[in-house]
Every structure is written in structure tokens, then in C-alpha cells.
Amino acid sequence: LILTQPHSVSESPGKTVTISCTRRSGSIASSYVQWYQQRPGSAPTTIIYEDSQRPFGVPDRFSGSIDSSSNSASLTISGLETEDEADYYCQSYFSHIQIFGGGTKLTVL
Amino acid sequence: QVQLQESGPGLVKSSETLSLTCDVSGYSISNGYFWSWIRQPPGKGLEWIGSMHHFGMTYYDVSLKSRATISIDTSKNQFSLKVTSVTAADTAVYFCARVHYCGGDCYSNFDSWGQGLLVTVSS
Numbered sequence: 001l002i003l004t005q006p007h008s009v010s011e012s013p014g015k016t017v018t019i020s021c022t023r024r025s026g027s028i029a030s031s032y033v034q035w036y037q038q039r040p041g042s043a044p045t046t047i048i049y050e051d052s053q054r055p056f057g058v059p060d061r062f063s064g065s066i067d068s069s070s071n072s073a074s075l076t077i078s079g080l081e082t083e084d085e086a087d088y089y090c091q092s093y094f095s096h097i098q099i100f101g102g103g104t105k106l107t108v109l
Numbered sequence: 110q111v112q113l114q115e116s117g118p119g120l121v122k123s124s125e126t127l128s129l130t131c132d133v134s135g136y137s138i139s140n141g142y143f144w145s146w147i148r149q150p151p152g153k154g155l156e157w158i159g160s161m162h163h164f165g166m167t168y169y170d171v172s173l174k175s176r177a178t179i180s181i182d183t184s185k186n187q188f189s190l191k192v193t194s195v196t197a198a199d200t201a202v203y204f205c206a207r208v209h210y211c212g213g214d215c216y217s218n219f220d221s222w223g224q225g226l227l228v229t230v231s232s
Contacts, residue, residue, distance in 0.1 A: 098208070
């Protein structure tokens, strides 16, 4: 199981950005996908779990989805704020093995 | 509120064994979840090492080639990681974390993390 993310994305404040996470083998829909935000020097925090669920306290500017046609999951952040600048990781699993995507550095400029 | 805290040496010599402990407070390890170790080499992404349930089910990433061992001590409400024969490639920030298990081959998110501990392997 490999999860492929773009290395980096950038967008302006107030705009919308989408980060993809493509599963290279097996169906994206067969296992839940989670998304984490990690700021420098801190542990990751969950922003999306079980494909599209937001933990309490995560703004609804963050949304998650899966697309079986492209076998990928997506994290969409609308109304970008400078504080959204961070690394974002997708995560899923197969046969009890957990896998993280390589991470995407989001720059808000 | 559950809290996790890693502890252990920040410097390990090459070819020796790395040993870390994660103290859990605010939640009993015996109540469920899989208890996990994840590492992050400097400037790189997250790497899952392995996860263990207090019932004994344990899973590891194959890339560590059997060098990693996770154990749980329910009496101390803590779990541990040992990695043998370390090299410079094992230098990383090591996180302990809790992952929600929904049964069968179904997991949700790593919902609680320690702050992370930098372990450097020296030659």
C-alpha cells in the first residue's frame, strides 16, 4: 500500500486549495483515510478522520472526500488563512499495517 | 483527557538498542485501542513503526525487518519500544500515539499523540 501526495502546494489567503492522496494499489474506499496537520516542532493533529469526518474543534473550512474513479482521497481547505500553513499527511491502512502519505507542505502566501 | 509522554535516552550509539517508554495518563490502556509508535526522521515524513493491543495483537512495519519490539505494561499503564542494531538511519523524532480500532481490519485515526522525543544515533 502506497499513498502518494504532492510534495507541496501554495495558494493565497482566502482561496481554496485541495491536496490529493492517491492509493497505488487496492481500492481507496476499502479503508478509512485520515488527514493530519503538523506544524513545525509539534505532533500531528487530526483534521479529518474516516474519510470525511471532522473532529470537534476543527473548522468546517476543512473537508475530506474520496473518489473511487481516481482512487484517491482529497483534503480541501477553503477560506485559507495564514495559520493553515503546515504539513499535511494522509493515512490509511491495509491488513493492520498503517501507512502515511509522504506529506504535503502547504504555503499560504 | 488522555495524555501520552515519551521518555528515554536522546542519544544511542550505533549498533546498540534504542529503548523508549510511553506513559499514558487519563485513560487505561486495558480499555482498548491500539498503542503505537511512529517516527519522523529530521526533515522527512511520518513513518509508522508498529501498534499493539493489550490483548497481545501486535503489528509492525516490515521495513524494520524484525528489529522493533513493542510491549505493554498494564500495571504501569505504559507501553514501550525497543529497536535493536540501530544505525544513523534510525535518528528521528519518536512519537507514541493511540489509534482507534473499529474491529476486523478497520481503524480510525491516531487521536492522541505524545509530544515526541528526538533520538540521535551516534557513531
